[in-house]
Amino acid sequence: EVQLVESGGGLVQPGGSLRLSCAASGFTFSSYEMTWVRQAPGKGLEWVSYINPSGNTKYYADSVKGRFTISRDNPKNSLYLQMNSLRGEDTAVYFCAREKEIQPWEYFDYWGQGTLVTVSS
Amino acid sequence: DIQMTQSPSSLSASVGDRVTITCRASQNIRSYLNWYQQKPGKAPKLLIYAASSLQSGVPSRFSGSGSGTDFTLTISSLQPEDFVTYYCQQSYSTPPYTFGQGTKLEIK
Numbered sequence: 001e002v003q004l005v006e007s008g009g010g011l012v013q014p015g016g017s018l019r020l021s022c023a024a025s026g027f028t029f030s031s032y033e034m035t036w037v038r039q040a041p042g043k044g045l046e047w048v049s050y051i052n053p054s055g056n057t058k059y060y061a062d063s064v065k066g067r068f069t070i071s072r073d074n075p076k077n078s079l080y081l082q083m084n085s086l087r088g089e090d091t092a093v094y095f096c097a098r099e100k101e102i103q104p105w106e107y108f109d110y111w112g113q114g115t116l117v118t119v120s121s
Numbered sequence: 122d123i124q125m126t127q128s129p130s131s132l133s134a135s136v137g138d139r140v141t142i143t144c145r146a147s148q149n150i151r152s153y154l155n156w157y158q159q160k161p162g163k164a165p166k167l168l169i170y171a172a173s174s175l176q177s178g179v180p181s182r183f184s185g186s187g188s189g190t191d192f193t194l195t196i197s198s199l200q201p202e203d204f205v206t207y208y209c210q211q212s213y214s215t216p217p218y219t220f221g222q223g224t225k226l227e228i229k
Contacts, residue, residue: 035218037165044223045157045165045208050216059216062122095164105171106212107155111164 002026002110004096009115016086016119022079022096022112030074033099035108036081038092038117048094049081064090086119093117123147123211127221133229138199142224144192144209152188153213159223160205168207169194204228 008020022034036048049070050059058070069082079096093116097108124147134140144154152172157165167176169185172192182197196203209221 035216037220045159045210045220047210047216047218047220050218061217100170102170105153105174106218107167107170107210108157108165109167109176111166113164 002098004098004110004112006094006096006112006115009094009117011118011120012086013121014087014119017082017084018086018117020081020083020094020096020115020117022081024077024079024098027098029072029077033101033106034072034079035097035099036070036079037095037097037108037111038090039095039114040089040092043092046092050099051079083117086117088119091117091119122217123150123213123219125209125211125219125221127207127209127224129224130222131225131227133227134199135229136199136201140196140199140226142194142207142209142226144187144194144221146190146192146211146213149189150211150213153211154185154187154192155210155212156183156185156194157208157210158203158205159208165208199226201228 003025005023051070055072067085071080093114095114096112098110100109126145128143154172156169159165173185184195204226206225212218
């Protein structure tokens, strides 16, 4: 059974840092592209970042570029999101999602339950 | 970046009704369009990929259509568990893979 479990969320002051983790199981993690998506309280979904299976191709939303870094550790079946210089508008539930590719289509077929990040003084 | 616009933002309907949600892309995305359903407090769930392909396990009352810039999600006969929020998302070319702003389906 495919499982994605996020952790690392919490309360952080503006300007602070936080590292989110996503533990994957039930599939060959090293073969899949992975993504972070966030959802501010009461708002819609916002795509945040992407990483390819080897970890050498990454993309970021303009809203987090230069502040967030996505990475992965394939032997540990883990995805990470290092978040620096956090702002109030980064307050959200952060989901990791597996990106399924059936050429040429791509979509997010499995999601974690999410971890809440609150940026506040 | 490609912008996705859903309409309506909210929709009132009754059990058994047929409803359609529309999603428009700011440029031609061919059929690189996915639909997700999200229940309160839960992660999104994939319903439709490639504009019209039903994800395994999703009830056949859900269907998708469209290509280019205009897409629709149709629910043929609403069930009580369908009154939640729906999002479209484009996966054309390279990321960012933007989402629409969501459509909340409410019971009339």
